[in-house]
Amino acid sequence: MGSVNVYGPTLSTAVSRVLACLIEKEVQFQLINVDMSKEHHKKPDFLKIQPFGQVPAFQDENIFLFESRAICRYVTEKYAEQGNKALYGTNLLERASIDQWLEAEGQSFNPPSSTLVFQLAFAPRMKLKQDPAVIAQSEEKLGKVLDVYERRLGESKFLAGDEFTLADLSHLPNTQYLVHNTDRSEMFASRKNVSRWWEEISGRASWKKVVEMQKNPTPA
Incomplete structure (x- = not known):
C-alpha cells in the first residue's frame, strides 16, 4: 500500500475532519504540518498541490486532492472494505x-x-x-x-x-x-x-x- 499524506495543522477544522475519516477507515497516514504563521501554505511547492493556498492538501500515491469533504468521500470509496464500512453507506x-x-x-x-x-x-x-x-x-x-x-x-x-x-x-x-x-x-x-x-x-x-x-x- 502506498503512502497517504495529509498536509496541514491539526488545529485546522478541515484537517481534523480528514484525520477523523482516515482513522475511522483504519488508513495509515503521515501528517505533515504546514506552518500557517510562516505562510508555508503560500509557497509555490505547496500551491502545486493546493492551488487555493489553504489546508488540507492530501496525497495518496500519485493522487493529490484538496477540500476536506471531497477527500473524505474519496477515502471511504477507495478503502471501502476496511475500517468502518458504514461510514459512507452500503447502498x-x-x-x-x-x-x-x-x-x-x-x-x-x-x-x-x-x-x-x-x-x-x-x-x-x-x-x-x-x-x-x-x-x-x-x-x-x-x-x-x-x-x-x-x-x-x-x-x-x-x-x-x-x-x-x-x-x-x-x-x-x-x-x-x-x-x-x-x-x-x-x-x-x-x-x-x-x-x-x-x-x-x-x-x-x-x-x-x-x-x-x-x-x-x-x-x-
Whole structure:
C-alpha cells in the first residue's frame, strides 16, 4: 500500500475532519504540518498541490486532492472494505441520505458555526477585534439549523439514519471548538436530541485520537 499524506495543522477544522475519516477507515497516514504563521501554505511547492493556498492538501500515491469533504468521500470509496464500512453507506439510498446531510453541514451548518469558531475561539488568540453583530447573526442562523437537527435526531439516532456516518463526522471539528473553546456550548446542551447526538459522536475513539493529536501537534 502506498503512502497517504495529509498536509496541514491539526488545529485546522478541515484537517481534523480528514484525520477523523482516515482513522475511522483504519488508513495509515503521515501528517505533515504546514506552518500557517510562516505562510508555508503560500509557497509555490505547496500551491502545486493546493492551488487555493489553504489546508488540507492530501496525497495518496500519485493522487493529490484538496477540500476536506471531497477527500473524505474519496477515502471511504477507495478503502471501502476496511475500517468502518458504514461510514459512507452500503447502498444507494443510504448514500443519498448521507449526501444530503453532508450538504446541509456544508451549506447550512458550516457557515455560521465557522464564523462563530473564528470570532469566539480564534480572534481572541490572534488579538483580533470581535464583531458583536456578526456573532449575533451567526448565532441566530446556527440556532435555526440546530432546531432542524433537534427534530431530525428525535427521529433517528444519527443524522442520516441509525449508523454513524460521514454526515455526523463532518460536524465534529466546528462543534468541538464551540462546545469546549467558547461560551456557546449551551446551544448544543440545551437541545436534548442534539446533546445526546454530540455526546455519542464526540465519544468515538477516532475523534478522541484527533483531539489528542491537537493537544500534541506535529512540529513544523
